[in-house]
Amino acid sequence: MASRFHKILKGDFLTxxxxxxxxxxxxxxxxxxxxxxxxxxxxxxxxxxxxxxxxEVNELRSEFYDLENKLMFMQMESEVAKRLKESGIAPAQEPPQKIKIKLPVDGNNG
Known part of the structure; x- marks a missing residue:
């Protein structure tokens, strides 16, 4: 057994x-x-x-949520009113009026 092991270590099986x-x-x-x-x-x-x-996906997802929150804040009526006030536009003081038009009932269109 030992001699076989020696032969394997020497590489005799290759020559x-x-x-x-x-x-x-x-x-x-x-x-x-x-x-x-x-x-x-x-x-x-x-x-x-x-x-x-x-x-990268997790980073982009968190950036998306951050921008979505900013957009929701910017769309709030009070924020829009503040930004418009700077440019000289303000909300109307009186409510809008309805305009009613009565069309003639007869079949003549023109």
């Missing part, structure tokens, strides 16, 4: 007569390892990008 089979297997395993490393890095990169996009 023996049937070593071509071993080399192909080793290259295949190395290729699989490289593919695993690449996919792991690719996955990690996507996770970081997704996290960054989620942070």
């Amino acid at each position: 023996q007569e049937g070593a071509a089979k071993n080399w192909r297997f080793i290259l295949f395993m190395a290729l699989l390892a490289l593919i695993m490393i690449y996919t792991g890095h690719s996955f990690e990169k996507k996770v970081h990008r997704l996290s960054k996009l989620n942070d």
Whole structure:
């Protein structure tokens, strides 16, 4: 058992007569390892990008709510009246009057 382990550590299995089979297997395993490393890095990169996009969405959502609150405040009648007062426009002192027009009932339109 110990001699077998020594042979493996020395690399005797790579220099023996049937070593071509071993080399192909080793290259295949190395290729699989490289593919695993690449996919792991690719996955990690996507996770970081997704996290960054989620942070950006949260920031934009909070900015939207902030602007929506400002707009609601700006649309209040008292705020509109303050801004219009600066330009010289004020609310009417008396209520508007209705204008009633009576049209003739006869069938002549013109």
